[in-house]
Structures are given as C-alpha cells and as structure tokens.
Amino acid sequence: MAVAAKQHKNKNKINVFLNTNFNILDTNFNILVVLAVIIFLAAAYFLIIKPKFELTLVAIKDDISQQEQLYQRQRQKLIDLQAAAAMYHKISDSDIYKIKEVLPDNYAKEKLFGELEDIITQQGLLITGINLEKIDEVDSEAEPLAAKDEQRLAIPNSEHVGVIMAIINLASIDYASLKNLLSLFESNLRLIDIDAINFDQEEKTAEITLYTYYFK
DSSP, X not given: OHHXXXXXXXXXXXXXXXXXXXXXXXXXXXXXXXXHXXXXXHHHIIIXXXXXXXXXXXHHHHHHHHHHHHHHHHHHHHHHHHHHHHHHHHSOHHHXXXXXXXXXXXXXXXXXXXXXXXXXXXXXXXXXXXXXXXXXXXXTTSSOHXXXXXXXXXXXXXXXXXXXXXXXXXESXXXXXXXXHHHHHHHSSSOEEEEEEEEETTTTEEEEEEEEEEEO
C-alpha cells in the first residue's frame, strides 16, 4: 500500500513536470511564431514594399517635374506670343513698308528688273543685259548653288525664303563708277548679296552676279 502511494506520488510529479514544460514550450513556440511573422513582414517591407514604394514615389515626382516643365514652356510661349502681338501692333505702316522692301512677300520679276535698272541708270551707266533667275529654276547639274545658299542665307526658317540670282552686264564703266554702284547696291533697302564681280578695265565692261531674296 505504501509502495502504491509512492508510485502515485511520483506519477503526479512527472505529470506536473511535463505540464509545466509543455506550457513553457507552448509559450515559447507562440513567441517564436510571432517573431517569425514579424521578421517576415519586416523583410517583405524592406525587400519588396519599400523599394517599390520608393520607385513609385520617384516616378510620381519625375512626372510632376515634367508636367511643371511643360507648363512653364507653354506659359513662356504664350508670353512670347503676347509680346510679339503687342510689338506687331506698335509697328507703323511705314515700317511695315520698309520691311516688305527689304524682303518682299512675293517674287515680281518686272519690279525687281525695274529697281535694278533705276539704280544703274541713275549713275549714268550703260546696261547691256540683266538676267534674273530663281535659284530653284537653275539647272541642278550646273555649279552646286545649294552649298553657297546655306552660307549666304544663314537665317532662321530659310526654307521659307526664296533666292533670286541676278547677272548684270554693264558697258562704259570705270573703277570709280563700279565702286559707287556697289555701294548703292549695299545701301539699298532690298536685301542684296554681291556674289561675284568681273571687271575688264581695258574694255570698260563689268559683270556683276548678285542675290536677292523674297518670302515664298
């Protein structure tokens, strides 16, 4: 009877020991699970969520910056257009006429011929010939004028500007008269570029090649 009581007592001690340790293990296991979940979530945040968030934030900032730049460019264009319109309304009719004389808005062959003839005859010079041609009408297999044109006409939107080549032949002309004539060409309202001069002092003849321009 005493032996049975002792065995029962030992069994109770074992049960208490096991229950205590199982409770400790269960508590520790729950703590480990919580720690594992925290570590997993932290790793997911730093390795996946945070980089994607930062990339998205950078993309949003870049897009906002681009939109702001576009807005500023469009705003500046509007300001420039308003300024140009204001300046245009301030230009007098006489100034507009002068501008059209410098660069006419069309090609009038007869008018140009008459202008050149007036300039020359006012100097008492004898004209033996005036030949006018648009550059795009010149034979493309002849001397390449396109390269010259680019050097001669280095202005914005030059594709909208037409070029006229004039070859003027003169007789009974001396060096002083030729020099005065060239000065008149240069001071003329119309935009004129002298390209070549062939002067024969003995024969008193000259050939002048020049270019003038017009809006297409």
